[in-house]
Amino acid sequence: MVPKLARYALIVLAIVVMSVYLPFLYHKVSEKKVGKTQLFFSPVIKKFVFREMVGEGHKFVTQDESGNDYDRMTFETLIPFVYYKNMDLWGKLPMTIDGRTFDKQTIKENRQVFELKPRMIADRSPRIQVFPLLESEPGVTRLRFPEDAFRMTDRMEFINVDTNTVDEDLTGKFTDAMKKAGVVFPARLTAGRVSILKPFDEGFFVVDVNGCTYHVKRVKGEPVVVKTPIPSDLGIRNIKVMENKKKEIYGMLLTNKGDIHLITCDDYRLIKLPLMDYNPDIMDLKLLINPLYRTAVYSDDHTIHAVAMDSQYRPISRYQRVMFSGRTTMADTVFKALFPFWIKTTDKTSSYLQFDLVWNGWLALIGIALSLLIAVVIMHLRKFRFKRDWPDFVVIMFTGIYGLIAVTIIDPEQ
Amino acid sequence: MENVIEVENLTHCYGKRVIYEDLNFTVPRGSIFGLLGKNGVGKTTLIKILMGFLRPVSGRCRVLGEASHNLSPVARSRIGLLFEGHLAYEFMSIAQIEKFYSAHYPTWNRDLYYGLVDRLDLPYDHKIKNMSCGQRSQVVLGLIFAQNPELMILDDYSMGLDAGYRRLFLEYLSEYVKDGTKTVFVTSHIVQDLENLVNEVMFLDRGGEILQTSLDEFMTGFKQFRFKRNGSTNTLHRDDVIRNLDITGDNASVFSFLSMAKVGAHLAEMGIETAGLEQVPMTLEDAFIGLTGKY
Amino acid sequence: MLLSIIYKEWLKVRLFWGIALVLNIAVFVYLFVDIRHLFTIEHAEMIWYQAFKIGTLHYAYMKYLLVITGVIIGAAQYTPEMIGHRFRLSLHLPVRPNSMVLWCVLTGLFGVAVIGMLDAFMLYTIIARFFPHEGAESALLTALPWFFSGLIAYLGIALTAMEPRLSRKFVYLAIAGGFLCLFYQGNDYETYNRALWKPALISLLFIPSIILPAYRYRNRSS
Numbered sequence: 001m002v003p004k005l006a007r008y009a010l011i012v013l014a015i016v017v018m019s020v021y022l023p024f025l026y027h028k029v030s031e032k033k034v035g036k037t038q039l040f041f042s043p044v045i046k047k048f049v050f051r052e053m054v055g056e057g058h059k060f061v062t063q064d065e066s067g068n069d070y071d072r073m074t075f076e077t078l079i080p081f082v083y084y085k086n087m088d089l090w091g092k093l094p095m096t097i098d099g100r101t102f103d104k105q106t107i108k109e110n111r112q113v114f115e116l117k118p119r120m121i122a123d124r125s126p127r128i129q130v131f132p133l134l135e136s137e138p139g140v141t142r143l144r145f146p147e148d149a150f151r152m153t154d155r156m157e158f159i160n161v162d163t164n165t166v167d168e169d170l171t172g173k174f175t176d177a178m179k180k181a182g183v184v185f186p187a188r189l190t191a192g193r194v195s196i197l198k199p200f201d202e203g204f205f206v207v208d209v210n211g212c213t214y215h216v217k218r219v220k221g222e223p224v225v226v227k228t229p230i231p232s233d234l235g236i237r238n239i240k241v242m243e244n245k246k247k248e249i250y251g252m253l254l255t256n257k258g259d260i261h262l263i264t265c266d267d268y269r270l271i272k273l274p275l276m277d278y279n280p281d282i283m284d285l286k287l288l289i290n291p292l293y294r295t296a297v298y299s300d301d302h303t304i305h306a307v308a309m310d311s312q313y314r315p316i317s318r319y320q321r322v323m324f325s326g327r328t329t330m331a332d333t334v335f336k337a338l339f340p341f342w343i344k345t346t347d348k349t350s351s352y353l354q355f356d357l358v359w360n361g362w363l364a365l366i367g368i369a370l371s372l373l374i375a376v377v378i379m380h381l382r383k384f385r386f387k388r389d390w391p392d393f394v395v396i397m398f399t400g401i402y403g404l405i406a407v408t409i410i411d412p413e414q
Numbered sequence: 415m416e417n418v419i420e421v422e423n424l425t426h427c428y429g430k431r432v433i434y435e436d437l438n439f440t441v442p443r444g445s446i447f448g449l450l451g452k453n454g455v456g457k458t459t460l461i462k463i464l465m466g467f468l469r470p471v472s473g474r475c476r477v478l479g480e481a482s483h484n485l486s487p488v489a490r491s492r493i494g495l496l497f498e499g500h501l502a503y504e505f506m507s508i509a510q511i512e513k514f515y516s517a518h519y520p521t522w523n524r525d526l527y528y529g530l531v532d533r534l535d536l537p538y539d540h541k542i543k544n545m546s547c548g549q550r551s552q553v554v555l556g557l558i559f560a561q562n563p564e565l566m567i568l569d570d571y572s573m574g575l576d577a578g579y580r581r582l583f584l585e586y587l588s589e590y591v592k593d594g595t596k597t598v599f600v601t602s603h604i605v606q607d608l609e610n611l612v613n614e615v616m617f618l619d620r621g622g623e624i625l626q627t628s629l630d631e632f633m634t635g636f637k638q639f640r641f642k643r644n645g646s647t648n649t650l651h652r653d654d655v656i657r658n659l660d661i662t663g664d665n666a667s668v669f670s671f672l673s674m675a676k677v678g679a680h681l682a683e684m685g686i687e688t689a690g691l692e693q694v695p696m697t698l699e700d701a702f703i704g705l706t707g708k709y
Numbered sequence: 710m711l712l713s714i715i716y717k718e719w720l721k722v723r724l725f726w727g728i729a730l731v732l733n734i735a736v737f738v739y740l741f742v743d744i745r746h747l748f749t750i751e752h753a754e755m756i757w758y759q760a761f762k763i764g765t766l767h768y769a770y771m772k773y774l775l776v777i778t779g780v781i782i783g784a785a786q787y788t789p790e791m792i793g794h795r796f797r798l799s800l801h802l803p804v805r806p807n808s809m810v811l812w813c814v815l816t817g818l819f820g821v822a823v824i825g826m827l828d829a830f831m832l833y834t835i836i837a838r839f840f841p842h843e844g845a846e847s848a849l850l851t852a853l854p855w856f857f858s859g860l861i862a863y864l865g866i867a868l869t870a871m872e873p874r875l876s877r878k879f880v881y882l883a884i885a886g887g888f889l890c891l892f893y894q895g896n897d898y899e900t901y902n903r904a905l906w907k908p909a910l911i912s913l914l915f916i917p918s919i920i921l922p923a924y925r926y927r928n929r930s931s
Contacts, residue, residue: 002807002920002924003920003921003924003925005917005920006917006918006919006920006921006924007918007921009914009915009917009918009921010881010884010914010918010921012911012914013884013888013911013912013914013915013918014880014884016888016908016911017883017884017887017888017891018887020887020891021887125897126847126897126898126899126900126902127761128760128761128843128844128847128898128899129843130757130761130841130843130844131761132754132757132758145752145754145755145758146754147753147754148754149754149757149841151841151843159841161752161753161754161757162753164838164839164840164841194758194761194762195762345891345894346894346895351895351897351900352900352901352902352903352904353894353895353900353901353903353904353905354903354904355891355904355907355908356904409880410877410880410921413924413925413928465797465801466800466927467797467800467927467929468928468929469928469929483927483928487802487803487804487805488803490801490802490803491803493801495801497797497798499793501793501794501795501797501798502795502798503717503720503789503795503798504789504795505720505721505789506717506720510720513713513716514713514716514717514720517710517712517713517716518710518713518802518803518804519803
């Protein structure tokens, strides 16, 4: 009895290992190059246009939402703010749209791109909660890291990087300033952009235990803490600080409900983006700003959505389509029939590993039935004894091809 | 009399090579049982089966009343087993191996172990892997004696032992079996050693043919008759009467379980001249070769 | 009697356990020297930035250290048993074979785990010397799956060594090897924080599964 159980322990282990690697190998073999659809709102024809890969090699279509095909050059002229450098090369700048004239400089200055991918959300990737607070007015062109870093405990604690000990003076100074501004420790969220390769520094946004949002900077060595008017009951999940040269938007704020707000540099006024069916946990979001329109494009692996807005972020037009890359292929169907389930270890939407069991649905019954059939043949050849071997069939019934391989290579004891 | 080992209808083969077919024998309690057979007839295989290290193709083996493939710890503690080649944990020293084994056996006799091992005149921290074959066998036998088992199974104890160690071992073994309650199942390739030791013998031949008998019965019953070689001896062959024959130099020998008169008559019937027919006394080794052949 | 089994296992592995221990300590001494050197040639704030933001794992070369340790201890424990089929000596002991085998395995696992815990201690101490405690804790969480892979490596060696049939040895190696790789899926720090319990829990099945090759060893037909 005990060796029998030991055998099933090994069979379970074999099934677990196979359900990670066999699907992985299957994808390695069957996966084809698929680019994500690029979707834009054309200020020229006031329609959505897209470029999509539809086959192997470099087979693309460039179309508008009504299904009209365009050659590459025409397509690019439909979105001149994206391809403004080509437009310039082709001598088409300055150009006039809706009675307004744009030259290269205006386009360049008024273009902004903001992005939020699931991995960038604080709770979807691990981050050691120790950050450098850069000097915001260094007096020189280049930013540099300070010789200290801070952590949020029941105070704003600065650690000297050379001695690896707490700098009590600096800690006291910043903690006092924070408390004076109204911060109640500890912090729920500390958000900033840790980099010196950015045009300027906007410090950190700190959400305190009461949900109030504060903006803290280090200016000439001194703390500058601003209590923002952002409502404390908003339920802030993530703040992505942008530090864009235009100084129009501090960053993007994601709420627990999945709403996206822009934090404007105009006294922290919030602008809610009119997104529909946006799921921050699985969708990449891009906000493209050009001199005339703002377009939010967001997509998972299957569908791409977009909303075009005027400069006041009022929706003008919406569009969504199932991308070519999101269509079910023959390889997908075979996969679902072959493997009843698989263990997903990684996901591009999170840095955290998963080890989640993913069921492949009813199609798997085909694979299970085939596996059982093969098992009957093998077991017949191996002098199957029902009384002894029936659990092997149960294993195959639930695990299909994995179970078949496992019970075959770890055959029962005679 | 109670049997310590019972083998019924044992069949085993390696692939297509049949080692035994329908082997049956018993080892009664208190006996000193010698298993004799030439190399490759399956003596070690039989011991592996008896000790549950090998599962036979079919048949039933019981040791101390338990199925041999599933011996309980209690049964194992009553069996002293000497593996072929005096297998031992090489990484242990003289003292360590004693300490290790003593924990497993309730009636451990430490003095018996050191009595044997002290004769080696080696320090107690001497590692077994650094010992000669004979020294190692002394340690292993010491362990088995100290265990004080009811049944001792010795697979070729004499392998690698020189005459002195062999004699010493036999003395210890005689002492051990003196009170008649212990059973010994022994194989050896030095047949003459067994002559003064065993009281039951079993001859194992290729293909699993066996002859089980008491030593006395065998030594008195199995006989060698010699006569002058002549032209008619070329027609000699084995049959029911003549178990084996040997023609060397000027002499021809036949081996049989029958009396000289019956063998003489049988040979005459076969038309063989038996000038100077006489019975020749045999040692166990002579008899063993007489029964199983030289090669 | 079980103490005696542990005693036997200890006699076998002590030298190699010591070698593995020295190897582990040597690697951590090197880690200390290496990080200290890094801090002398580069600005501390840049190193912190690389460690916390970029995700550089300064201790990454200890990734396979415990796997090597597991293999060393496993080999030290089972090679002497398998040479000349000496495992039969252990199986003839008046101890239930299953518990005998489990105690052998638990002894070895304990040996690996002790070194693993010492590694954890050294890792924490060294990282905390140069980085804030968050960094040291993160290093521990990041190295935790490597700790498990050491245990799996050991168990894989045990399974493979006891198995009498060559083809089946490869099956066990593949299962253990494949499972071991499950603990090397991430390149960043703390990527296992949420899911490590799943493979770790399943890996417990390796312990009872040891019974099977030991059973097969006892019940061979050739």
